Amino acid sequence: MTETKKIPVKKIPPKKVKEKEESLMDIFTKGIWKENGIFVMVLGMCPALAVTATFEGAFGMGILVMIILTLTNTSVSSIRKFVPSTVRIPAYVIIIATEVTVLKMVVDAFAPSLAAELGVFIALITVNCVVFGRAEAFASKNKVFPSMLDGLGVALGFGISLSMIGFAREFFGTGMIKFGQVLPLGFEYTLLGNAGLDKYAFSVLVQPPGAFLMIGFLLAIITAIRQSKKTKGAKK
Numbered sequence: 001m002t003e004t005k006k007i008p009v010k011k012i013p014p015k016k017v018k019e020k021e022e023s024l025m026d027i028f029t030k031g032i033w034k035e036n037g038i039f040v041m042v043l044g045m046c047p048a049l050a051v052t053a054t055f056e057g058a059f060g061m062g063i064l065v066m067i068i069l070t071l072t073n074t075s076v077s078s079i080r081k082f083v084p085s086t087v088r089i090p091a092y093v094i095i096i097a098t099e100v101t102v103l104k105m106v107v108d109a110f111a112p113s114l115a116a117e118l119g120v121f122i123a124l125i126t127v128n129c130v131v132f133g134r135a136e137a138f139a140s141k142n143k144v145f146p147s148m149l150d151g152l153g154v155a156l157g158f159g160i161s162l163s164m165i166g167f168a169r170e171f172f173g174t175g176m177i178k179f180g181q182v183l184p185l186g187f188e189y190t191l192l193g194n195a196g197l198d199k200y201a202f203s204v205l206v207q208p209p210g211a212f213l214m215i216g217f218l219l220a221i222i223t224a225i226r227q228s229k230k231t232k233g234a235k236k
Contacts, residue, residue, distance in 0.1 A: 022193040027146050031154030038161040038215075039222045044130040047121050048165060049211040053173075056182035057117045058166025062159025064103060064122060066152065069131050071099050073151030076139040092135045093126070100126045110184060117182045130158055151197050173205030174198060 007075045022030075047065075052058040075095050083091045104122045107115045115122065125131060134154055139147040170177055175197030180188035204210050 005160055024122060024146060024149055026188040028149040028153040031150065032157040032160070035154070035157075036161060037154060037158040038165075039219055040226075041130075042219075044128050044134065044158060045215075046124065047128070048228070049208070051118055051121050052162055052166040052169055052211060052214075053165065053206045054117070054182065055166040055170045055177050056179065059113070059159070060114045060183055061118055061121065062155075062162045063081060064107070064118075065128065065162075066155035066159050067103060068096065068099055068125050069134060069158075069170035070148055070151040072096050073139040073147040074144055075099070077142060077144045077147035080140050086152050088140060088195060089136075092132060096131060096135070097126045112154045113182050113184070130154065136197075163209070164218060165214055168218065169210055170204045172214075173201055173203055173207075173210060177202040 006120065009217070031037070033040075035041060038048050044065075047061050051061045072092075072095060076092060079091070100123060103125075105113070107118075108121060134151055138150045142150070168176065171192075175195070176193045177191040178188070178193075179185060202210075205214060
């Protein structure tokens with residue numbers, strides 16, 4: 001009687017453990033720097049070019065985008081299980097347009113100078129690709145609280161970027177920074193108004209071409225910083 005040889009059976013390696021889910025802090029902070037809408041993703045460039053001639057205008061737009069993006073992500077996430085995939089895009093448009101309309105009426109009533117400064121660009125938040133992109137990419141796939149944090153973080157990064165551009169354009173374009181002329185602060189103040197820096201200002205920066213120049217300059221600096229960090233990380 002012949003012995004049967006046992007054929008060795010290869011053990012199938014277990015499936016890799018699924019990567020750890022992002023923490024709430026990671027979800028909030030990634031939109032500020034890692035996935036910054038303007039300086040990394042290069043999205044929402046229309047308001048970055050049009051409303052950043054002054055620091056107050058840019059800061060005001062950042063606040064409005066923060067309100068809309070946070071509300072939109074929260075609303076989209078809340079109804080994500082009830083909206084069929086075939087009509088989700090029109091549903092997002094209706095949600096964003098409704099929130100922007102209400103916010104515009106509030107701004108017209110309580111901050112008329114800001115409404116005049118931003119003009120039609122308040123209404124154009126409805127089609128801002130940063131707002132729409134986060135609704136589709138994150139809020140439609142995640143729970144309410146993480147979606148709210150994602151919207152708040154991305155909007156904060158977007159607002160900081162707008163404010164940086166607005167501050168640089170106004171300061172280097174006029175030699176001073178004015179407060180209280182656009183935002184309803186209840187007071188007016190001019191930073192460095194008596195320093196005489198207006199003699200050395202480049203007035204082109206507060207004109208439309210200045211937006212391209214300043215955004216390109218800041219984008220180059222931030223890209224260089226990111227590349228430097230990647231190089232240092234690769235050497236370690």
